[in-house]
Amino acid sequence: MQALTNKIKPVSRKPMSLWERMYLPAIFKGMVITFTHMFKKVPTINYPEQKRPFSPVFRGLQILNRDEEGRENCTACGLCALACPAEAITMECAERKPGEEHLYREEKYAAKYEINMLRCIFCGLCEEACPKDAVYLSETFAPANYQRKGFVYGKEDLLIPDPKTDPEGFAKAKGSRLANPQGHGNEH
């Protein structure tokens, strides 16, 4: 019968020579190999202490951004929810009342903003769709929870710390990741 592929290698059935039957030279050769491995560099990264550097286009959990004065960027336009292929985002909008100008940048804001992290596929289309630079994918990843409902992230989980009161937390949440490395086309 003709072979289906040319990858088959015939097994050598030759009887072993005396040198091979002595075993010990082969064992010694193997021991030399294992011994040299003792001096090789260990590729392990001790995870909680050391972290592997992220790629500049890494896509982790979403955050809701604020501007420099600590006001929320999101206007609850719904473009992110529309763009989301996994239908993970839901939101409800509300109108900004007088006296709330220091909280919300524009006169409409998201009263409720939820992302179901079990549905999310971390494609980053929400970030590309956002005209207000409000949704970013951060460098945070691998969340853990005891219940499914714990994975539905509300506004309190998503909002970035206030840059005015907590600049360190703000920088940490934003990370060193390049937002929209290719540009989302909504800049102008």
Place this chain on the structure above:
Amino acid sequence: MLLNQTFLILDWAFFTEKLVLIIVVVMGSLLVAMYSTYAERKVAAFMQDRVGPDRAGPFGILQPLADGVKLFFKEEIVPNFSSKFLFILGPVLAMLTAMMIGAVIPWGGTVHLFGRDIALQIADVNIGILYIFGVVSLGVYGIMIGGWASNNKYSLLGAMRAASQIISYELALGITLIALLMLTGTLSLNQMVDQQKDHVWNILRQPLGFLIFLICAFAETNRTPFDLPEAENELIGGYHAEYSSMKLGFYLFSEYINMFLSSAVMATLFFGGYDIPFVNDAALVEKIGMNWTALLEFAALFIKILCFIFLFMWVRWTVPRFRYDQLMNLGWKILLPLALFNMLATGAISLLK
């Protein structure tokens, strides 16, 4: 009255001296066994380009303690259908026979303490090698009883394998020893070391004998490539499949103690024992005194033992396990004739001299 006399006759200083020595040797073997488990994991890790245990203490040096505490706190399970007395006797025997070998090994020269000359050997019996041989053959009972008492097919298979393997390899081991005895003319380990101090080490006079002895020692201690009795992936742990908690710990420990003490035996028989290489011990005694020399001699022996332990581990992480028929072929068809040839050749050469 009679009892009173016996107590008077008893040399109390001698008694305490030996008691202290026994405690030190037993504790020392346990400590070495503990850190052998750590070393084994580290060596395995380094040979496989990993880090190994490094969480408990700096570089993970507290790992053996953590393992020991874990084993103590695990639930003691005695299977319903097991024979309970034998089930407990198994690990006890394994541990006991492993420890007993340490009694006849000369750990160093003589020290002078409290006005007494103390030999660093628990019992200088004139049939030291025969004693070791006897105890090693007893060692199979620990495994056999444990495997039998578990009332489990896998355990029994592992125990059967252990018994036949140890008995098969003991033959070649014994015949190699005969060749060694022809050369040394003594059964006492102490005298053997003294001979090697004055002349060359026995490894140079018996290289083939040493090789056979080494391979048999691997088989006797159930180390890879001869770890068929506990083959994890075929027999789910072999003879200790049913064991838990510190009873399992005893089995695992006795394996490491066996490894330590068989290394000590090999170092004593073939590598000059506590002889410091390239140094005249008698001159050293005059220079730095008896006690310091004994300490250095003990250090020399210990380094030799550590090298052997490393060899045991090195081979374990290099060579895969033998198949059962291969094991028997090697033992009966290769090692036994080789050992016989070695014995005859040694005899012929010493006759012709």
